[in-house]
Amino acid sequence: MTESNSSKSNPANPEKSGTTSEEVVLHLRGMVQRGELRPGDRLPPERNLAKSLGVSRPTLRAGIRSLAAVGVLQSRQGAGTFVVGADGPPSLDSSPLRLMAALHGFTTREMFEARQSIEMAMAGLAAERASGDQMASMAEELAGMYASLDEPEQYLVHDMRFHQSVAAASGNRILTALMNMVATILLDVRSKTVKRAKDLKESAEMHRQIYRAIRDRNPEAARDAMRDHLVLAQKAQESEEPDNDLTTRAEQNGDDASKSA
């Protein structure tokens, strides 16, 4: 059933659900889910793969692009197409959520609330499960925050990494991925907010409370501390930028890949 000649009807698959390129997507997804393609692997060249699947190269490329758009594949000109996902913490592309926010007019209030809900849950889980290394990672970032109270940008980095550490300690990579999705969008807004030193001190203190609660294996306290922290962060945010719509927010996101702690 390669090409077999008559390019007209597709002999092999008459009842194919959708368009040919969709079929390609399903095929590739199947290869990934079946384990034939492992993270980091390189796909066969487009020309070969197209022939082996019995489709044209543009069609194959359409399928590849669909999977690339959702972050499963990544193509590099001259090098090849690779399966991603091996290296860093699992992370879903935030573009879909961002677009949906624009389409439906989501407010930053909802964003904060979503983030708050997820991070509270993760803080509680982290308090139950965090390993020694994970505790150390959190403490390290906490120290970094205190060490950069006069350097807002640097502080923000440690802030984010602290939350990443908590997420990792929660032991739930799905919640972690979802949190990253939401947090990435909020970051665009927050990065413009130049905090005052006093706020940073206050923020660091709240993070410290979160850490202590987790260290003490107290889920409820961890949840409360995380809630207080995010509520305060939201208030600080809102005071600087009263209107919030997310609809007309221009963004220039480079999908980052911050190393995990």
Added chain:
Amino acid sequence: MTESNSSKSNPANPEKSGTTSEEVVLHLRGMVQRGELRPGDRLPPERNLAKSLGVSRPTLRAGIRSLAAVGVLQSRQGAGTFVVGADGPPSLDSSPLRLMAALHGFTTREMFEARQSIEMAMAGLAAERASGDQMASMAEELAGMYASLDEPEQYLVHDMRFHQSVAAASGNRILTALMNMVATILLDVRSKTVKRAKDLKESAEMHRQIYRAIRDRNPEAARDAMRDHLVLAQKAQESEEPDNDLTTRAEQNGDDASKSA
């Protein structure tokens, strides 16, 4: 190429950042976020749009496909390409999460836990905010559940819609979308689980407790009831299918569009 001449109508962007098709994606995203394209709108025909953007049709199609893959656009042969998102409840495509689950070997335990965390938060919010209509919607589905105790498939529909109603009552569409993402994946597994009538009765009772807690404006009780419900659901699931990996789970998902209640 358009670089060394044709100053025709290339209003787009000379500052090449990435590949041309990426630029197309950015342009279209910008149009959506800027509000020039509203949900339900039809994009200009590919041939026209390609010309107006100064790119070839395959390149334009690549960009469109990227946005279609993340659920922002939808193309219908013979009809056109449309901006989605108008009709039903906001929902993110679950394919990315599904693929990531396969790549990273996520367990159903994590899935259940993620769902539990999100739904508990939403139950709490719903208890605080649910409107009369939303209460009625929940009650309606609850009645439907009791009415179909001997019809597992029908019961499952009402079950899902009940959770949808709770999500809607939470007033947070982002959490709703995230929950749908996770729930869709779990559904594949759950749909195969044929429950016994006794389980259904028990399940309906738990849903009723959730409803009562929300109706009584008791967030803590709502959260607890939701937690108990999902914990039980998870146990029931695990008892039927002890091994869980999600990695080699074959699925045949048609991205559905269930009408909201």
Added chain:
DNA sequence: AATGAGAATTGGTGTTACCACTCCACGGTT
């Protein structure tokens, strides 16, 4: 043996052509 130039490989884009499907209007029938 190390290094740089060139060839081979591979993805990215443009062009053209044709097919399949959908929508809408026109014309005929009832």
Added chain:
DNA sequence: AACCGTGGAGTGGTAACACCAATTCTCATT
């Protein structure tokens, strides 16, 4: 006059070919 069938025009879907750009590898030169 209302209804239904049929056609055409428009639109996305696929294919084939050619060429460009970036990467990678090979091999000859130093």
